């Protein structure tokens with residue numbers, strides 16, 4: 001007799017788990033509260049849609065925190081394995097700028113979703129829509145439509161706490177609290193942060209990107225882009241600094257970040273460029289010799305005094321380390337991902353809940369963090385495949 005596996009939640013973690021489970025051994029069921037699978041996956045596809053990130057596995061592992069939590073799953077199914085698998089099911093991908101991996105031109109997010117869905121349907125996985133699990137009932141598994149579930153194995157793949165409209169509403173905590181599973185508060189990650197820009201500055205520069213910069217905060221330094229918005233800042237360099245910005249905001253209600261506006265030149269190199277310049281006009285030197293963009297010069301002019309601007313030494317200190325004060329997170333619902341949820345200490349090496357044997361949690365509902373650029377989906381995929389392998393071989 002086959003054993004039954006019931007997966008609650010129908011995002012990418014759930015889908016890849018179902019795709020890799022041995023359906024000769026298990027009866028596999030997915031219960032999703034929406035009328036469709038993978039709504040957040042489709043939202044992710046509206047922006048960059050980075051399926052994973054192309055880089056050496058050693059450096060890839062460094063992107064995940066807490067360090068080491070994903071190592072076994074990544075060693076089993078890494079960025080190369082993911083690309084090979086996608087290729088095999090008809091989703092060829094390419095490595096774009098900054099090593100992000102995208103589906104090739106012409107393949108839309110809905111096509112990726114459909115290919116994976118077709119695959120699991122061919123494997124006779126049953127998918128039930130409109131099945132919202134009621135987490136307030138903690139004896140057994142019940143859905144809000146009155147149905148209840150009797151299954152050998154239960155896998156929770158309920159997602160994080162942002163973009164509630166996609167179904168990832170994080171209103172499933174009660175059940176785990178009742179079972180004394182430690183939950184960490186949900187917090188935004190990979191989100192915009194508030195900066196109280198002077199009105200004259202933001203009127204002129206809203207929407208413009210600071211390119212070729214590095215952003216430093218605490219012990220993180222990140223190359224990339226920072227976009228100036230009405231609310232504050234966003235962009236890949238900002239998102240990658242989320243763990244440290246969050247730590248500072250939680251501790252002090254503000255976070256101080258430093259931007260190197262000219263990371264490819266040292267302070268001494270900039271000084272000698274100033275000294276060798278024929279022009280005596282500071283703005284002209286910044287623009288034509290140091291090659292700072294209008295926005296970078298605008299930042300300096302709006303935030304430092306005229307005396308500081310005209311003192312080459314002080315000016316260059318600000319070019320190499322331009323400090324901005326962050327005063328808040330963007331609302332959690334707008335974040336690309338969230339941290340918090342089930343504490344990692346509550347699951348074993350195969351994501352099985354220590355307090356609830358035969359119950360597992362995978363994906364963003366666990367308390368881990370990673371930057372954008374494909375790392376989030378890679379983690380969800382690696383977790384799903386790792387759990388499938390364990391179940392296929394051991395249960």
Ligand SMILES: Cc1cc2nc3c(=O)[nH]c(=O)nc-3n(C[C@H](O)[C@H](O)[C@H](O)COP(=O)(O)OP(=O)(O)OC[C@H]3O[C@@H](n4cnc5c(N)ncnc54)[C@H](O)[C@@H]3O)c2cc1C
Nearest residue numbers: 009011012013033044050133159167168363364374376377
């Ligand atoms: C704007 C945006 C852009 C992004 N871009 C990228 C990107 O380019 N690259 C990348 O790697 N990642 C990206 N992400 C992140 C990525 O989409 C998520 O990390 C990923 O979808 C998480 O997968 P998951 O399976 O853990 O959960 P989810 O995808 O959140 O799926 C959880 C599912 O569980 C269902 N569910 C919840 N509660 C219940 C319940 N009580 N009963 C039944 N079902 C329930 C939900 O309806 C949902 O379908 C992006 C996210 C956003 C919001």
